Amino acid sequence: MDQLTMLENKSIFIIREAYAKYKDIALLWSVGKDSTTLLWLCQKAFFGKIPFPVIHIDTGYKFPQMYEFRDHYAKEYGLNLIVGRNKEAIDGGMGPGKGSKLDCCNELKTNALKQTIAKYGFKALLLGIRRDEHGIRAKERVFSPRDENFRWNYEDQPAELWDQYKSESEGEDHVRVHPILHMTELDIWKYVKRENLPISELYFSKEGKRFRSIGCEPCCGPVPSTASNVDEIIDEIANATTSERAGRAQDKEDAYTMQKLRSLGYM
Template sequence: MSNLSKLESQSIFLLREAYRTFRRIGMPWSMGKDSNVLLWLAQKAFCGRIPFPVLHIDTTYEFPEMLEFRAWAQKHYGLQLIVKINEEAIARGVGYETHDPVTVTHELKTVALQQALAEYQWDALITGIRRDEDPTRAKERYFSPRSSEGEWNYKDQPPEFWNQFALPPKGAGGHVRVQPLLDWTEYDVWLYIRREKIPIPPLYFARNGKRFRSIGCRPITHPVPSTASTVDEIIAELYSTRTPERAGRAQDHHERNAMQKLRAKGFL
């Protein structure tokens, strides 16, 4: 069995374990490459359907191309799509025009997620994070508990020795993050996209000598130099590039340990 098939098998196992264990599940979907791989794996795990709602946190700063992809994917996959906007923060004037990226990310993404958790009472969220994407995410577990406020104590995670997936006890009002892509790398993701012919947004492909490696809010997401305009060319580029995957994500670089602080408060 190839490494890619082993990763696929483990991810499907984790998805099925989550569905067997938890009563109310939601799956955050950023519309990016990782979350589209996660959609694809969920379809495979559950015989062509995705049996839980898919949540998009809409900051109102999305690229138009991503919104077009969202509309297409909802119809194509038959998604139970929930779109959540933190209307209260927007009413207070929170935005990139007036606030720093970390504050806006927390208010428009993390707090919006907390609102969705309170509204839909999910006891598990299936996320598409990977260990190799950011040093903070490397501290995650396959089944990672969150507090009733959605906060993450990265210093106190359940042991998972020899791929024994511990199911941590859930505190009152808390939830568990299920991470089926934790062992995947960016390179694995693109190999899988090629093998399975998974649809992805066009922003990942180079235009005018630049492309997006990682896609977030429009004002704080910047493309990197690239001529890779096909999946094969992206895979070849990743084999030799020294540019970090999240080099174009401004909130990561706004202050020291910005990502760790955001994730401790509940950011995906």
């Protein structure tokens, strides 16, 4: 069996396992490449028709191309699409121009998702996170319990040895399921190519720049790139020396800031 088929089988096994355990389950679809890949895998797992809702958290600040893409494929795939918004915060004028970016994310993303989960009573969510995205994800589990405050206790994680997934959980608000945790950014693009998956045009180079990850328009920066199709992206990533989150250099900056603050006794 080739590598991509193995990765695909593993993901499909996790998706089916999750659905068998939790009937109140939904897929979180950001319209980005990872969750769009996951959407595709869910279709494959259930022979073309996803038997649970697909949630899109809409901050109102996504790229116009993302809304077009979402609506087009929601219709084409016959998805049961739930668009989650924190209406109160949006009506209150929350946005990147008001208050801090953290408040904006917290209200328009985190609280919008909390409200959506509460409204529909979901017990499990399928998410397209990947282990190679970020150092903190190294300890993430495929089945990852969260409390009502969305906290993830990274020091008390269920053991998942080899492929023994711990899908049972107790006393938690909901379980997050990560069927593509084992895939890398490069795997995703190779899989996109093999399956000929539709992918947002924002990922392809225009005037020397492309987005390596997409989200809200005011907070996303493109990276310099000439890769204008999937093959060129695969080539670029295979030879990349910078991380996927290069546009999001926050972690490194925080470490530097801490060192500077410590030298003046502020920590």
